[in-house]
Amino acid sequence: MKTIEQVSLKGKRVLIRVDFNLPLDESLIITDDSRMVASLPTIKKVVSDGGMAIIMSHLGRPKGVFEKRFSLKNIVPRLSSLLDAPVCFSNDCVGKSVVDDVRKMKNGDILVLENLRFHNEEVGGDEVFAKRLASLGDIYVNDAFGVTHRPHASTAIVPRFFPRKKYFGFLLAKEIFSLKKALNHTKRPFTAIIGGAKISGKIDAITSLFNKVDNLIIGGGMAYTFAKALGGNIGKSLVENEKVLLAKNLINLAKKKNVVLLLPSDSLNARTLKGCVKTNTSNILSIKKDYMGLDIGKDSIAKFVTIIANSQTIIWNGPMGVFETEGFELGTKEIAKAICLATANGSFSLVGGGDSVAALKKFNLEKGVSYLSTGGGAMLEYLEGKKLPGIAALMD
Ligand code: AMP
Numbered sequence: 001m002k003t004i005e006q007v008s009l010k011g012k013r014v015l016i017r018v019d020f021n022l023p024l025d026e027s028l029i030i031t032d033d034s035r036m037v038a039s040l041p042t043i044k045k046v047v048s049d050g051g052m053a054i055i056m057s058h059l060g061r062p063k064g065v066f067e068k069r070f071s072l073k074n075i076v077p078r079l080s081s082l083l084d085a086p087v088c089f090s091n092d093c094v095g096k097s098v099v100d101d102v103r104k105m106k107n108g109d110i111l112v113l114e115n116l117r118f119h120n121e122e123v124g125g126d127e128v129f130a131k132r133l134a135s136l137g138d139i140y141v142n143d144a145f146g147v148t149h150r151p152h153a154s155t156a157i158v159p160r161f162f163p164r165k166k167y168f169g170f171l172l173a174k175e176i177f178s179l180k181k182a183l184n185h186t187k188r189p190f191t192a193i194i195g196g197a198k199i200s201g202k203i204d205a206i207t208s209l210f211n212k213v214d215n216l217i218i219g220g221g222m223a224y225t226f227a228k229a230l231g232g233n234i235g236k237s238l239v240e241n242e243k244v245l246l247a248k249n250l251i252n253l254a255k256k257k258n259v260v261l262l263l264p265s266d267s268l269n270a271r272t273l274k275g276c277v278k279t280n281t282s283n284i285l286s287i288k289k290d291y292m293g294l295d296i297g298k299d300s301i302a303k304f305v306t307i308i309a310n311s312q313t314i315i316w317n318g319p320m321g322v323f324e325t326e327g328f329e330l331g332t333k334e335i336a337k338a339i340c341l342a343t344a345n346g347s348f349s350l351v352g353g354g355d356s357v358a359a360l361k362k363f364n365l366e367k368g369v370s371y372l373s374t375g376g377g378a379m380l381e382y383l384e385g386k387k388l389p390g391i392a393a394l395m396d
């Protein structure tokens with residue numbers, strides 16, 4: 001793995017792919033700048049070496065045309081204040097005006113290009129578009145772990161134009177190091193905690209984790225599809241009926257692989273998803289007809305906490321319940337606390353996925369885990385053992 005640490009960037013135009021896909025409120029104010037903060041070391045290295053940092057990113061999901069709310073101009077003031085340095089902005093990411101802006105740059109300058117996804121060619125992985133982007137830099141750096149699983153122009157195609165001149169940024173290198181530490185240099189017992197709304201999207205990760213972990217804890221909305229597979233009554237809980245058979249197969253596969261698959265034993269239920277409503281706790285297999293399960297119950301929390309306390313390596317992706325709503329946050333909070341406690345006692349913990357990270361932040365626990373990943377989908381695909389296009393493109 002070639003990182004920018006190994007190279008002097010003096011006088012070089014360094015084209016950096018970052019993930020500045022930050023959440024903004026209605027007034028276009030950034031509500032969470034963690035991904036930006038995470039890429040600062042890479043940008044600072046370019047500047048302190050006396051290179052020119054040309055920063056490219058996407059923001060949101062525009063459909064190939066300019067939209068003010070998705071303009072990267074919105075994030076420039078925050079970047080400038082975090083770096084305590086002036087940051088210039090280019091109104092596009094390719095074309096004559098951008099070439100002119102780059103030409104005017106001096107050593108130590110920082111330029112942010114406009115949202116890559118204002119061009120459909122970015123998501124399409126277009127080679128001509130990639131070549132135009134590549135022409136802006138002498139060196140390519142990828143520091144955008146959150147999009148390395150996407151075969152987009154800026155992640156998978158641009159690096160082709162930089163033989164022997166493409167590098168892992170500090171953040172990307174750290175992400176891979178942490179994932180490898182969990183998967184390949186595992187201290188046991190190894191426990192994975194998978195939650196969130198649905199099984200689809202996480203099936204391959206669960207299946208692949210069966211080859212690695214000792215314990216696999218399932219929580220969140222997806223637990224009810226497993227409960228149905230066990231013949232339970234799950235009332236109005238979230239269920240993926242077409243995945244019930246698959247859930248059954250996963251339960252059997254866990255047995256074959258000698259993995260302890262822990263499903264919640266009890267469930268906190270309500271008739272609606274409003275805070276402050278009447279709730280009841282029941283066995284997860286016998287939820288009343290007009291109720292839905294919105295969090296794991298106290299018995300499940302106690303069992304999961306014990307397993308986590310005895311684990312040396314812990315991976316967590318996806319909340320245990322609807323933690324965003326008051327009254328249904330306890331399961332996620334207690335699991336987060338247990339992971340932090342295990343970490344304080346010497347375990348290695350890796351947390352990824354937008355919602356788990358948001359939950360840790362909500363409970364002010366984000367500093368208590370060993371590593372907070374900036375990628376959810378990318379982390380899951382890495383765990384599945386898939387080749388991530390953005391990483392593969394840096395290797396050849
Ligand atoms: P995901 O994007 O698949 O990780 O799902 C995260 C979402 O799952 C969060 O917004 C949670 O509110 C939601 N969630 C967690 N538990 C449940 C549940 N029991 N019923 C419905 N949604 C849930």
